[in-house]
């Protein structure tokens with residue numbers, strides 16, 4: 698049975714809800730996509746109609762429904778060593794610099810970690826750096842992966858990946874070295890890497906005050922979904938949790954330019970990262 702499209706009023710109200718709750722801005726052309734994703738949930742949660750489900754959402758009584766709707770609307774696309782260059786800069790330029798400064802522990806935040814590939818790629822890059830620098834941060838790294846989606850956080854904590862996801866950016870050599878074959882088509886990240894990262898649910902629109910300070914922040918391929926005021930707000934609040942001189946990695950199409958003056962661009966042979974100005978007052 699074909700499902701009715703959201704009315705213009707319902708679509709606008711839903712756009713407002715989504716932007717308020719997680720920052721994601723929906724364009725006018727997403728009407729069909731939104732309707733089809735929401736219709737699936739209407740059935741799952743046994744509502745008679747989409748309108749009734751949106752009314753329940755408006756009344757804010759069903760936390761599970763709210764989470765599932767946000768989950769359905771987020772794009773969790775990711776891969777191992779995504780874009781390669783951030784991890785090359787990490788190994789060749791930033792880890793040597795940080796090793797000289799000796800932060801203890803080394804703290805890195807993967808701020809929209811999706812299924813965990815970004816945080817585990819960082820852990821593998823650190824492990825490979827340590828092979829030439831034995832004794833640096835042994836057991837003393839803290840990689841925190843956070844995401845708004847409870848589903849992706851659950852998968853990241855399980856640290857089990859199938860052929861399809863492993864095929865996206867992970868070399869055969871790294872697979873053999875850092876993963877255990879479960880014999881059922883899945884592979885689990887080995888404890889030496891898995892224990893370097895932890896994961897928790899977190900909405901980037903909410904306070905960062907209990908996170909502590911980080912040496913590096915990866916906030917990649919998430920700001921693109923947000924409006925300009927929200928980008929500005931997140932980039933400015935990140936200055937409270939990034940150490941002075943600490944580095945911020947953004948996605949290839951993202952930049953603080955026009956949103957925050959707290960960062961300066963640093964060019965390395967492999968690409969660009971942003972550095973929190975030493976004298977910046979958060």
Ligand SMILES: C[S@@+](CC[C@H](N)C(=O)[O-])C[C@H]1O[C@@H](n2cnc3c(N)ncnc32)[C@H](O)[C@@H]1O
Pocket residue numbers: 718719720721771772773774775776779808809810811812815843844845846849899900901902916917918919948
């Ligand atoms: C496209 S993925 C990027 C994953 C990874 N950083 C990468 O570059 O491969 C974007 C992630 O941002 C998360 N996200 C969207 N809105 C968020 C918010 N308000 N707070 C935290 N995470 C959010 C989504 O759930 C999704 O997993």
